[in-house]
Amino acid sequence: MNILVSLTAALKIAGVGALLSLDRTAWGQLMISRPVVIAPIIGLLCGNGTVGLFVGVLIELLWISDLPVGAAIPSDDTLFAAVASGVITTIVTSRGISDPVSIGSLTFLVFATMIPLTSQGKKIDILVRKYNERILTEVETHLLVGNPDQAVSLHLKGLIHFLVCNFVAILISSAILLLAMPHLHSLIPESIQRIMNGLLIIFPLVGIATLLSGIHKKNILTLFILLALGFSFLL
Amino acid sequence: MSFKIPLEQRIFLRSLFWQASWNFSRMQNMGLAYAIYPLLEQLYGDDREKLTKKVKSYLDFFNTNPIMAAAVLGIHINLEKNGQGEYGLLLGRNLNSLYGAIGDAFFWNGIKPAMASLAVLIYFVGGGFWSPLALLIGYNIIHLSIRYLIYIQGIRHGLNVVNTIHHWQLPKLKVIINYLTAGLLALCIPFLIRTMIPVPTCFKPLSLLTVGIIALFAWRIKRGMPMFKALQGAGLIILMAMMANHWFQFC
Numbered sequence: 001m002n003i004l005v006s007l008t009a010a011l012k013i014a015g016v017g018a019l020l021s022l023d024r025t026a027w028g029q030l031m032i033s034r035p036v037v038i039a040p041i042i043g044l045l046c047g048n049g050t051v052g053l054f055v056g057v058l059i060e061l062l063w064i065s066d067l068p069v070g071a072a073i074p075s076d077d078t079l080f081a082a083v084a085s086g087v088i089t090t091i092v093t094s095r096g097i098s099d100p101v102s103i104g105s106l107t108f109l110v111f112a113t114m115i116p117l118t119s120q121g122k123k124i125d126i127l128v129r130k131y132n133e134r135i136l137t138e139v140e141t142h143l144l145v146g147n148p149d150q151a152v153s154l155h156l157k158g159l160i161h162f163l164v165c166n167f168v169a170i171l172i173s174s175a176i177l178l179l180a181m182p183h184l185h186s187l188i189p190e191s192i193q194r195i196m197n198g199l200l201i202i203f204p205l206v207g208i209a210t211l212l213s214g215i216h217k218k219n220i221l222t223l224f225i226l227l228a229l230g231f232s233f234l235l
Numbered sequence: 236m237s238f239k240i241p242l243e244q245r246i247f248l249r250s251l252f253w254q255a256s257w258n259f260s261r262m263q264n265m266g267l268a269y270a271i272y273p274l275l276e277q278l279y280g281d282d283r284e285k286l287t288k289k290v291k292s293y294l295d296f297f298n299t300n301p302i303m304a305a306a307v308l309g310i311h312i313n314l315e316k317n318g319q320g321e322y323g324l325l326l327g328r329n330l331n332s333l334y335g336a337i338g339d340a341f342f343w344n345g346i347k348p349a350m351a352s353l354a355v356l357i358y359f360v361g362g363g364f365w366s367p368l369a370l371l372i373g374y375n376i377i378h379l380s381i382r383y384l385i386y387i388q389g390i391r392h393g394l395n396v397v398n399t400i401h402h403w404q405l406p407k408l409k410v411i412i413n414y415l416t417a418g419l420l421a422l423c424i425p426f427l428i429r430t431m432i433p434v435p436t437c438f439k440p441l442s443l444l445t446v447g448i449i450a451l452f453a454w455r456i457k458r459g460m461p462m463f464k465a466l467q468g469a470g471l472i473i474l475m476a477m478m479a480n481h482w483f484q485f486c
Contacts, residue, residue, distance in 0.1 A: 026255045029301055031347070031374045036354045037367040049364070057358045057366065060351050062462065067343045070298065070335075071259060115463060132258035135265065139294065146283055148272075148290040155269035158256030198477055201431040202469040204355065205445060208420050209452035209469075210462060211348050215413045223414065225450055227421030232442030235425045 001094055001182050009046065009090040010175035016045055017082030018167035024078050025068070025125075026162040035081035036060040042085045047093030052085040055107060058200065059084070061207025063118075065214025073129070076121030082170055084110050087177040095182065104197030106185050110177065111203065121169065128165045132158045243312070245273055247386055250308055253301045262298035270308055274315060292324055299331040300338025305382045306396050307334060309389015317393075326394065337405050342378065345409035350374040352419040359426035424449075437486035448472055 020041065024033040031037060036056040043052015059081055066074035088110055092103055135154050142151035188196070212224055240248070253266035268290055275293075279286040299307060307330050314323035354370040362369075388396045428441050452465045460468075480486055 025257060026252070028251050030378070031350070031370055034351065034354075034367075034370060036351065036358075036370055040364065040367055053358065053364065053366065057355055060355055061348075064348050064351055065344075067339060069339050069343070071262070115466065129258055132256045133260050135256050136258065136261065136294075139265070143287055143291055146287050148275075148283070148287045152265075152269050152272045152290060155256045155265040156252065158258075158265070159252065162255075195474070195477065198432070199470050199473055201427075201445075202466055202473055204427055204431070205448050206452055206462065206465045206469050207355075208423070209449045209465060210456055211352065211420065212417065212449070212453040213456040214344065214348070215416065217410065217413055220413065220417050221450060221453055224417045224421050224453075225446055227418055228424040228446045228449075229442065231422050232425045232428070232446070233439065 001091070001178060003179065005094065006175055006178040009086070009094075010171050010178055012045060013042055013082060013086030013090070013174045014167045014171035016042055017079070017086065017170040018163050021078045021082065021166045021170075022159065022162055024076075026159045033078040034060065035077050038078055039081045039085035042082055043089040046086055046089040048089040051089045051092050051103060054103075055085040055088055056081055058107070058203040059111070059207070061211050062203060063210070064207070065210050067214075073122055073125050075118050076125055077118075079121040079124075079166065079169060079173075080114055080118055083173045083177065084114055086170075086174050087181060090178060091182055091185070101190075101193055101197045102185075104200050105188060105193035106181065108196040108200050109185055109188070110181060113177065113181075114173075117173070124165050124169050128158075128161050131161055242273055242277065243387075243390060246270055246308070246312065247305070247383065249273070250305060250386070253304055261294070261296045263301070263304070264294050264297040266301075266304070267297050267308065267311070268293040271311055271315070274312055278315065289320065292321070295324070297327070297331060299335040300342065302342050302378060302382050303334035303338030303385065305386035306389045306400065307331060309386045309391075310393055310396060312390045313393035330397075334400075337400070341405045341409045345412040346374060346377055349412050349416045349419070352416050352423070356419050356423045356426070359423055359430050361426075437480075440485070444472075444476060 017038070020038050021033050022028075023030055034056075036053070039056025039059075040049045040053040043049045043055065046052070059077060063075045063077040066077075068074050084107075088103075088107055091097070091106060097103055097106070135157050138157075139151045139154050142148070142154070212221055249272075250266070250270040252269060254263055255269075256265040257263060258265075271293060272290070275286060275289050279289055307327055310330070311320070311323045311327065314320055350370045350373045353373060354366045357369050358366040385396060385400060388399050392399070424442060424445060425438075428438065428445055432441055448469050452460070452469060455468075456462065456465055
């Protein structure tokens with residue numbers, strides 16, 4: 001993929017991704033920012049909603065037990081989903097890949113590259129929230145001069161901080177991945193690609209394990225094991 | 236003819252921006268001041284000095300669950316309308332932690348994982364795009380109705396909204412939802428295997444392996460294993476199973 005095509009696609013992913021990721025903290029919490037929702041939307045935008053949905057489902061449960069309680073900042077799975085689905089669907093569409101093994105191995109490659117970087121997404125979130133503290137000083141200045149209307153409306157400035165930071169983060173990461181991934185993927189032999197495709201199952205499995213570990217009920221794991229084995233042998 | 240949104244609805248819509256300027260020092264304080272401002276303007280708009288003082292009083296530290304915050308907002312509106320705004324601010328501090336604990340447990344650790352599990356199950360059953368739709372519709376029917384109901388109850392009954400929320404038994408409901416989530420995830424296993432590993436002859440051993448991996452890593456993650464390490468471990472087990480199958484031709 002050439003630089004211009006990559007940059008255009010990255011801009012598209014970043015624009016929509018940053019807007020939808022506002023739902024995560026700044027606006028609503030309507031779950032539009034969940035991977036299973038944001039990934040197919042970005043996938044559709046990049047030409048393949050089905051692949052986008054597949055990407056979203058694989059990572060939906062991975063960080064679900066990471067809760068935004070008190071001052072704790074959870075890992076940014078929205079950013080991960082937006083970048084991963086955008087990059088994968090853009091490459092699949094532009095190179096006309098239809099073989100499930102190739103799509104699977106590309107997905108594994110993108111995930112394996114991105115997972116160690118998820119802590120960076122969290123750092124960006126922390127940075128925005130620290131930057132938002134500046135708004136408080138501005139608010140106090142407006143209140144000192146008796147201007148409560150403007151003081152209160154400064155609250156929405158935080159929304160812009162979240163939007164801009166997410167936009168830049170998604171833009172940079174998707175541009176880099178869009179330039180690097182097609183070359184890296186083409187270097188992988190077919191036999192290794194088959195193994196990578198087979199290994200994709202670890203994402204939903206560890207996702208389910210993470211979710212179960214986050215439920216603090218003594219017998220929940222036993223119940224799950226019994227039910228899962230029962231369903232597997234019956235269905 | 237101009238269309239004007241009623242004050243209560245306008246405040247509710249503004250409350251959707253509750254965490255827009257979330258910060259570490261005072262957390263959601265601006266969210267409360269921003270949401271309640273139209274009411275303060277209506278009550279004290281003629282006296283700029285009093286209005287400024289009122290806005291200032293709402294800028295103290297504030298943190299609770301953003302959904303349950305609707306109840307706190309409703310109570311503030313009720314008390315402000317009855318001229319007891321200061322009383323509401325004093326009580327608010329205690330209510331925040333209570334609603335924060337209930338809301339975080341019910342929504343973040345109850346409804347959200349349940350709906351996400353349902354979405355994943357629908358995908359593996361073959362429901363395609365119904366999967367994200369189920370999450371959005373299912374979650375928001377519960378989320379928005381509770382959010383709006385506690386807001387309205389807060390406005391109508393003030394502090395008595397505590398009794399309404401207590402009457403709903405959200406912590407007990409959350410436990411039931413958690414068990415349902417485990418059931419949904421268990422039901423997901425056979426469909427997940429059929430989608431991800433299309434080897435029909437090996438279905439039963441694969442089910443055992445899959446459930447074993449989940450149980451092992453759920454136990455390890457609970458004891459502090461980082462998710463990245465769990466992925467590496469699960470990958471290694473699957474890789475070994477693939478190699479064993481390649482050499483010994485089980486399936």
